[in-house]
């Protein structure tokens with residue numbers, strides 16, 4: 001949807017919060033605390049996080065420079081957080097200038113990056129592991145295990161005491177709890193029915 005500057009600014013702000021979390025997740029996974037630690041094949045390495053970082057660091061500055069140019073604003077290459085901070089201003093300007101296609105393209109980019117970052121950080125959980133006997137009740141053949149899709153979490157900041165000092169730490173809250181899906185017939189169930197459904201499957 002084009003023309004929702006507030007929603008667009010929120011997406012940019014959320015992406016701005018996710019960006020440093022990607023770097024943190026990568027560091028945790030590689031265990032790299034200094035340049036002296038080489039990444040070896042035996043070390044756990046989160047490829048999704050790496051991919052998201054590579055894509056964002058390549059695309060965010062390019063899209064921002066393009067939006068600035070279309071607005072007729074001077075701009076030089078800047079780091080991802082600065083780009084994300086300025087994008088809402090360019091977006092508003094594009095809408096005011098009625099350059100809707102560019103505004104729309106920029107919105108799509110931000111939505112894609114946000115989803116990419118959240119997927120990499122496991123904040124969007126496309127598939128919760130369910131017991132294999134949890135199958136679609138709408139048909140017996142084929143017996144189709146259900147998938148849990150559409151759940152999404154957001155990062156929130158909590159102040160915790162660490163070594164006697166208050167420190168901000170990221171934690172997450174559930175934004176959407178998703179639903180259950182049969183990929184064969186398309187039947188869906190609200191997550192709240194999980195227990196009811198399991199009971200029904202058990203009893204059958």
Ligand SMILES: [Zn+2]
Nearest residue numbers: 136138182185
């Ligand atoms: Zn089904």
